Structure formats: C-alpha cells, structure tokens
Amino acid sequence: MIEPIYITGAGVVSAIGVGKEQTLSALNAGTTGIGTMTYLDSCHRDIPVGEVKLSNDEMVQMLGVDNDPLFTRTALLGRLALREALDQAGLTRDRLTDVHLVSSTTVGGMDLREQNHAQEKTCDRLHALMGTHSCGNSTQMIAAQFGQFASLSTVSTACSSATNAVITGANMLRCGLADIVVVGGSECLSRFHLNGFNALMILDRQQCRPFDRDRAGLNLGEGAAYLVLESARSVEERGVTPLCRLAGYGNACDAFHQTASSPDGEGAYLAMSQALEMAGMKPGDIDYVNAHGTGTPNNDLSESQAIKRLFGSDIPPVSSTKSFTGHTTSASGTIEAVFCLLALQHHFLPVNLNWHNAMDDGIIPVIEPRQADLRNILSNAFGFGGNDSSLIFTIDHA
Amino acid sequence: MSQPNMYIQAAEQLSIQQPLSQQWMSEPVLTDHLLTTAMAPNYRDFIDPREARRMGGLIKRALVTTLKVLRDTGIEHPDAFITGTSIGSLVYTERLLDALDESEEAISPTYFMQSPHNTVGSALAIFTHSHGYNTTYSHGACSFDWAVMDAWMQMRLGKIHTALVGGYEEMTQNCFELLQKAGYVGQPGMVPCAEMSMSMMLNTQCSDNCLCQLSGVAMGNLAYRERMRQQLAQMLEAAHLSTTGVSAVMTGKNGNPDNDACYDGIVADLLPDAPLLRYKHLFGENYTASAMGVYAAAHCLAQGRIPDCLHDNNRPARCIKPSAILLVNQMDQQEYSLMLLTKI
Structure with a gap:
C-alpha cells in the first residue's frame, strides 16, 4: 500500500469526442470513432483511422489563440486535453508555480516535419525549427498556453508513453518533490507512423477486432489525455474533491523483441503483478481490466496469456476500448485511464466493439453494455521494445 | 522515509575522445570541426560482428558503453534501465522520411521498427535479458537529467537498488544543418556538434570501485529562481556541505553567447565565487551532453584531481583537489537541472 495519490482533474480528446462528456456518451452508446481518413494526407485512404474530428484551424479557434505556423497537431490536441484537466482541478495560471507537468509523445511534431522534409536542404529557419521539433519541444508547446509550470518532463516509450508518464508523476508525488503533477500524453496521426505500422503489416483494413479470432491488426488513432495527480495534503489544503485514486502501478520489460510481444506475455504479467502488489490487492480485487488489446494477432494472444496467468480461472470483465478510438499510441495510456475513471464514476463496463468469435486460448471480452459497480480497474499499455506498464485506479465509494 | 545513499559505481563513454577510456584527462582530443562523429571502439570485444552489422550506430554505441559498465560492475541485470535521448534513432527516422518522400508504397519495416526513441x-x-523497470526520457537537453532523477526517486522509494542510466545521441549531416539554422549548434565560436554515448551504474551500495556519490539532483523552471536557490541549499544541507564546500561548478557552456550567458546568470545566483569547469569543448554539444558532464565530474572525483583542460579560463579561481562538484545544465534558457556529486 502506498500513500494515496488522488486524481482531481482529467481531460481527454480522441476520435469519440472532445472532453469527458462526449466521450462518456460515445462509450455508453457503443459508437466508434474509427472511420474514413479525412484530415491525414496519405495515399492509404482505404485504411480506417480514429481521427479527432477537427481540423487544426478548428482546434486553434477552440483554444482561443492566434495561429502559429509552428503549431503541431500533437500540441493542439494536447492543449485541448490539458485545458480540460486543469479547469476541472481548478488550477489557474497563478497556481502553476507549484504544478509539474510530465507529458509524453513519440510522433511529436512529425506531422510538420514530414510535410517539409523534402525541402529541408534549402529551408529557412522556421522550417528548420519544424524539422528539429523534439518530444520535449512538444511538451513545451502544449504547456506554453497555460503559464509557467514548476517543471516539465517528457517520456517517450512508444505506445506505453502516457502510462509511464503517470508513473513518473506518481513517483514525484511520493518522493515529496511535488504536490500536484499533471501527467499524460498527446499524439496526432502522421504519415510517418501510419506507413510504419503498414509496413509491419499490422493494420486492419476493416474496423479493428480486439480479442476476436479473426482479428487482423490495429487501427491507428490520435488524441490526448491528461490527469491531475495530487497528494492528500494538497487535496485537503485546496478543499478539492478527488475523482478517484491511482492505487498502484507497475513497469517491466518484456525483453523479447523490438516489435513483438513474447508468447507468454512475461513483461505484461510482471507489470500487472507489480501494480497489484503496490496496491496491496489480490487479483480477485480487480473488477475490470481495460486491456491494451490492440487487435494485432500477436498482442491479443500475448496479453490473453498474461491475463490468464495472473487471474487464473477467475478472469474479471475485460475489454479493449481501442475498438472505439483506434490505437492512440503514446496517448493511449491516459486516454484509456480517463475511460476507466468514467467507468468508475458512472458505474458501467465499457464494451469491446466488433468482437464475434473467441480466439483459441484467448480471453472473452465484454460485448454487451452493462451497469456495474466498479471499485478497482486495471489498465494496461504495452509499447514497442516490450516497455510494458499497468495502472490501477480505485474509487472510494462513500 | 529512509534515504539511501547513491553512488556512481562506473561510467563509460564513447564520444570524440578515446573510446572507453579516461585518456582525455591527460591527452584530450581537440577538434575544430563543426560536426564530429564518435570514435569507434573495438565492437568485437562486446558484440558478435554478425549481430553488430544489423544494428544502427546509436544502439551499437549504447550497447558497448552499457556492456562495459555491466562487466566492470559485475551486475548482469540491473533493477532498472533508464535512458535519456532527445532525438533518438535519428538515422532510421530520416531514412523513413526519405523513403516517404519517394512514395508511400515501398516502406521498409526496419526503419520504422528502429525509429522510436525507446x-x-x-x-x-x-x-x-533484463525484465526490470525500463523507461526513456526525451526532454531535450534535460533528457539524461530526467533519467537520473527517475533513478534517484525510485532509489529513495526503495523500489530499486541498481540502475543503468544512460544518455545517447547520434547526429546526421541533415539534422546538423537544420539545427545550425535553428541556432542550436554550428555557430561561430561554438564547440563541435557531436555524437555521444554514456552509460553509468547507479547503486545504493558503496563498493571499492565506486567513482563518487550522487548527493543530489533537482529540476525546475528558470522562471522560479528562488526555488532553484532553495533546492541547492537543501541539497548542500543533505550532503552536510556549506557553499564553500563545493569545490567547483561544472556548466554546459559551449561558446554560444546566449547559452553561456544563461549559465553565467545561474552561477551568479547560486555560487558566484566557485571555480568553474566546462566539458563541452572536449565532448561536444548534443542534447544528452549533460551525461558527459556527469561522467567527467565522476572521474575527477574518483581520481581526486581536475585536469587543467576542464577549467573555464574566464575564471581565475582553480580547483585542484575536488571533493564536491555541482553540475548545472540548462535547456532553452527555460529549464534547468542541478546535480551534486561528492567524493567518497
């Protein structure tokens, strides 16, 4: 057991909506956000994607800022989500003196770089800045609208980036280095990683089907989400009401392959086990698992094995909400954490869309919408290279 | 909370200087090139040549400095691997971008597999075959510093006892030219832009071969100078040191006036009278250059001497026998890190 780490604010943007309200309706209605490519400029129009249904100009307007040619889509998505999280936690500009930000991304500003790469040899300084925009610059750009944070940091572990940002932020609180840390991630779609995943032949040409026998890969998505982590002392001092708690977390390395998960899901098993141990929980205490569940043959089999190893014959309800959003890569960890928060607050099990047939030796996900009083949720995120991490969220019902 | 001591047990580098060697302390390699590559070690001593051929330079160099540290410390599986890299796998990233400019139809999966920062x-x-904690920080010039901070936090929490912490960066001609236009490197009077790999073992146990103690680390926003001063005061108090007990301050001055003026301001705020050291003229500039500063300071403390080549000539004060070195690193004149290394 660790000292309580409260969550006092959350913001989310994904293919199923801007903000928690739209997100909740879509999750309850079972409406996917995955569809035809509209905003990304790629020749692979036949590949479904989970785009945020806003142009960059629309996002600039929503944010109420002047346009800047250096704005990346990742930064705009990040700002929308960060603004909602800060607003909910009541963290105004003058409060940021004591608020730390740990963000995450992998793609960062690749959307701008890939547009200009061919002209880089002869480009001007502005385009040179686009070409050298780093993950850290992405965090700076997201933060800049809101004021001066006490510190900024950026984690980049591919698809588990946001989850690992949560872990860094939690450690900062537990060490007494901070009382409030905003954690999360942001990632836009880019031709760069769409083509990368396509070259790996793990993109489904249909809507992705996590944990289904006939699953044929993932759909890429985009979005951002942030959580405000806060110490008990600060919650009391500020008189804010926590939404839920981060009860435990684990990070382990599968150490198997750069892009494939091990057959026995060793890294996933270790990450989940560590999270349970830190939370002082037994597997039976988990009421729902929000799986990484990308829809690739490899991940879903490996994750199924890891879940079976951990839970034995008593597997709690499991679903992959990537069937709603697509795989939002670096942002997925906190986007799905917000889904977990909504499930805890509004008493429902998010469904796993597009599931029809059980895979050999796989888990059977939740497919019918169900009311459920949930107390503890385990959420998984696994990245390339076997950077596997798990989080446990708990709600203390009055 | 029990607060374990933390030690740098070993630290190895590949850079402009002689590979896996402290020869730079007596015979530094100096270059006036704007862009330099890292000097290659004998890879065969560490990696099967067939395997090495499939690896990019960044990973190969990171692997060699890491394997050297694991060998020297006898720690096969550290509790954590914590990596700092700002631009990560730049070569593969640019190869994929080049390919995309040709066509979206014939992309090699290899480029993509090798491209993420982690x-x-x-x-x-x-x-x-290490299943322990594993994460990567990509936060510009503070990437390595956050990696150290992560290890520091987890050691304080008792979660880990050993951590392989590293800073790794490569460079391409194309990226160098962009960074030059952006004003980050390649300016008149600046140190060379360079590739670097530095791995070190942090350990809560002190052993005979430890180089020095890691007595403190702090990060922050330069907008909050008072907090920076408080952080240093707390760090010194925890290490039972007064301000005069700090033998020298090591900064990341690189000959770029904006960068260097920022360091002057920080030093004036923190320890205006301490002797000044610098390291980027020996190891070059890149985002994880701060790792080379830690490496250099650790070896100075281990050997109980500061070679003349590290002294910042703008400051008459000299430090010959160091007992505590404060490292100052800044990023975009907005963020900073402080690290205090002390002799054992």
Whole structure:
C-alpha cells in the first residue's frame, strides 16, 4: 500500500469526442470513432483511422489563440486535453508555480516535419525549427498556453508513453518533490507512423477486432489525455474533491523483441503483478481490466496469456476500448485511464466493439453494455521494445 | 522515509575522445570541426560482428558503453534501465522520411521498427535479458537529467537498488544543418556538434570501485529562481556541505553567447565565487551532453584531481583537489537541472 495519490482533474480528446462528456456518451452508446481518413494526407485512404474530428484551424479557434505556423497537431490536441484537466482541478495560471507537468509523445511534431522534409536542404529557419521539433519541444508547446509550470518532463516509450508518464508523476508525488503533477500524453496521426505500422503489416483494413479470432491488426488513432495527480495534503489544503485514486502501478520489460510481444506475455504479467502488489490487492480485487488489446494477432494472444496467468480461472470483465478510438499510441495510456475513471464514476463496463468469435486460448471480452459497480480497474499499455506498464485506479465509494 | 545513499559505481563513454577510456584527462582530443562523429571502439570485444552489422550506430554505441559498465560492475541485470535521448534513432527516422518522400508504397519495416526513441533502452534490455523497470526520457537537453532523477526517486522509494542510466545521441549531416539554422549548434565560436554515448551504474551500495556519490539532483523552471536557490541549499544541507564546500561548478557552456550567458546568470545566483569547469569543448554539444558532464565530474572525483583542460579560463579561481562538484545544465534558457556529486 502506498500513500494515496488522488486524481482531481482529467481531460481527454480522441476520435469519440472532445472532453469527458462526449466521450462518456460515445462509450455508453457503443459508437466508434474509427472511420474514413479525412484530415491525414496519405495515399492509404482505404485504411480506417480514429481521427479527432477537427481540423487544426478548428482546434486553434477552440483554444482561443492566434495561429502559429509552428503549431503541431500533437500540441493542439494536447492543449485541448490539458485545458480540460486543469479547469476541472481548478488550477489557474497563478497556481502553476507549484504544478509539474510530465507529458509524453513519440510522433511529436512529425506531422510538420514530414510535410517539409523534402525541402529541408534549402529551408529557412522556421522550417528548420519544424524539422528539429523534439518530444520535449512538444511538451513545451502544449504547456506554453497555460503559464509557467514548476517543471516539465517528457517520456517517450512508444505506445506505453502516457502510462509511464503517470508513473513518473506518481513517483514525484511520493518522493515529496511535488504536490500536484499533471501527467499524460498527446499524439496526432502522421504519415510517418501510419506507413510504419503498414509496413509491419499490422493494420486492419476493416474496423479493428480486439480479442476476436479473426482479428487482423490495429487501427491507428490520435488524441490526448491528461490527469491531475495530487497528494492528500494538497487535496485537503485546496478543499478539492478527488475523482478517484491511482492505487498502484507497475513497469517491466518484456525483453523479447523490438516489435513483438513474447508468447507468454512475461513483461505484461510482471507489470500487472507489480501494480497489484503496490496496491496491496489480490487479483480477485480487480473488477475490470481495460486491456491494451490492440487487435494485432500477436498482442491479443500475448496479453490473453498474461491475463490468464495472473487471474487464473477467475478472469474479471475485460475489454479493449481501442475498438472505439483506434490505437492512440503514446496517448493511449491516459486516454484509456480517463475511460476507466468514467467507468468508475458512472458505474458501467465499457464494451469491446466488433468482437464475434473467441480466439483459441484467448480471453472473452465484454460485448454487451452493462451497469456495474466498479471499485478497482486495471489498465494496461504495452509499447514497442516490450516497455510494458499497468495502472490501477480505485474509487472510494462513500 | 529512509534515504539511501547513491553512488556512481562506473561510467563509460564513447564520444570524440578515446573510446572507453579516461585518456582525455591527460591527452584530450581537440577538434575544430563543426560536426564530429564518435570514435569507434573495438565492437568485437562486446558484440558478435554478425549481430553488430544489423544494428544502427546509436544502439551499437549504447550497447558497448552499457556492456562495459555491466562487466566492470559485475551486475548482469540491473533493477532498472533508464535512458535519456532527445532525438533518438535519428538515422532510421530520416531514412523513413526519405523513403516517404519517394512514395508511400515501398516502406521498409526496419526503419520504422528502429525509429522510436525507446528503441535504445529496450534494445539494452533485450540484449541483456533484463525484465526490470525500463523507461526513456526525451526532454531535450534535460533528457539524461530526467533519467537520473527517475533513478534517484525510485532509489529513495526503495523500489530499486541498481540502475543503468544512460544518455545517447547520434547526429546526421541533415539534422546538423537544420539545427545550425535553428541556432542550436554550428555557430561561430561554438564547440563541435557531436555524437555521444554514456552509460553509468547507479547503486545504493558503496563498493571499492565506486567513482563518487550522487548527493543530489533537482529540476525546475528558470522562471522560479528562488526555488532553484532553495533546492541547492537543501541539497548542500543533505550532503552536510556549506557553499564553500563545493569545490567547483561544472556548466554546459559551449561558446554560444546566449547559452553561456544563461549559465553565467545561474552561477551568479547560486555560487558566484566557485571555480568553474566546462566539458563541452572536449565532448561536444548534443542534447544528452549533460551525461558527459556527469561522467567527467565522476572521474575527477574518483581520481581526486581536475585536469587543467576542464577549467573555464574566464575564471581565475582553480580547483585542484575536488571533493564536491555541482553540475548545472540548462535547456532553452527555460529549464534547468542541478546535480551534486561528492567524493567518497
């Protein structure tokens, strides 16, 4: 057991909506956000994607800022989500003196770089800045609208980036280095990683089907989400009401392959086990698992094995909400954490869309919408290279 | 909370200087090139040549400095691998971008597989079969510093006892030219832009071969100077040191006036009278250059001497026998890190 780490604010943007309200309706209605490519400029129009249904100009307007040619889509998505999280936690500009930000991304500003790469040899300084925009610059750009944070940091572990940002932020609180840390991630779609995943032949040409026998890969998505982590002392001092708690977390390395998960899901098993141990929980205490569940043959089999190893014959309800959003890569960890928060607050099990047939030796996900009083949720995120991490969220019902 | 001591047990580098060697202390390699590559070690001593051929330079160098540290410390599987890299797998990233400019139809999966920033950290774990904690920080010039901070936090929490912490960066001609236009490197009077790999073992146990103690680390926003001063005061108090007990301040001055003026301001705020050291003229500039500062300071403390080549000539005060070195690193004149290394 660790000292309580409260969550006092959350913001989310994904293919199923801007903000928690739209997100909740879509999750309850079972409406996917995955569809035809509209905003990304790629020749692979036949590949479904989970785009945020806003142009960059629309996002600039929503944010109420002047346009800047250096704005990346990742930064705009990040700002929308960060603004909602800060607003909910009541963290105004003058409060940021004591608020730390740990963000995450992998793609960062690749959307701008890939547009200009061919002209880089002869480009001007502005385009040179686009070409050298780093993950850290992405965090700076997201933060800049809101004021001066006490510190900024950026984690980049591919698809588990946001989850690992949560872990860094939690450690900062537990060490007494901070009382409030905003954690999360942001990632836009880019031709760069769409083509990368396509070259790996793990993109489904249909809507992705996590944990289904006939699953044929993932759909890429985009979005951002942030959580405000806060110490008990600060919650009391500020008189804010926590939404839920981060009860435990684990990070382990599968150490198997750069892009494939091990057959026995060793890294996933270790990450989940560590999270349970830190939370002082037994597997039976988990009421729902929000799986990484990308829809690739490899991940879903490996994750199924890891879940079976951990839970034995008593597997709690499991679903992959990537069937709603697509795989939002670096942002997925906190986007799905917000889904977990909504499930805890509004008493429902998010469904796993597009599931029809059980895979050999796989888990059977939740497919019918169900009311459920949930107390503890385990959420998984696994990245390339076997950077596997798990989080446990708990709600203390009055 | 019990607060364990933390030690740098070993630290190895590949850079402009002689590979895996402290020869730079007596015979530094100096270059006036704007862009330099890292000097190659004998890879065969560490990696099967067939395997090495499939690896990019960044991963190969990271692996060699890491394997050297693991060998020297006898720690096969550290509790954590924590990596700092700002631009990560730049070569593969640019190859994929080049290919995309041709066509979206014939993309090699290899370029993409090798392109994420965590490729390095996870490759180290895959190569050494290490299932422990593994993460990567990509936060510009503070990437390595956050990696150290992560290890520091987890050691304080009792979660880990050993951590392989590294800073790894490569460079391409194309990226160098962009960074030059952006004003980050390649300006008149600046140190060379360079590739670097530095791995070190942090350990809560002190052993005979430890180089020095890591007595403190702090990060922050330069907008809050008072907090920076408080952080230093707390760090010194925890290490039972007064301000005069700090033998020298090591900064990341690189000959770029904006960068250097920022350091002057920080030093004036913190320890205006301490002797000044610098390291980027020996190891070059890149985002994880701060790792080379830690490496250099650790070896100075281990040997109980500061070679003349590290002294900042703008300051008459000299430090000959160091007992505590404060490292100052800044990023975009907005953020900073402080690290205090002390002799054992």
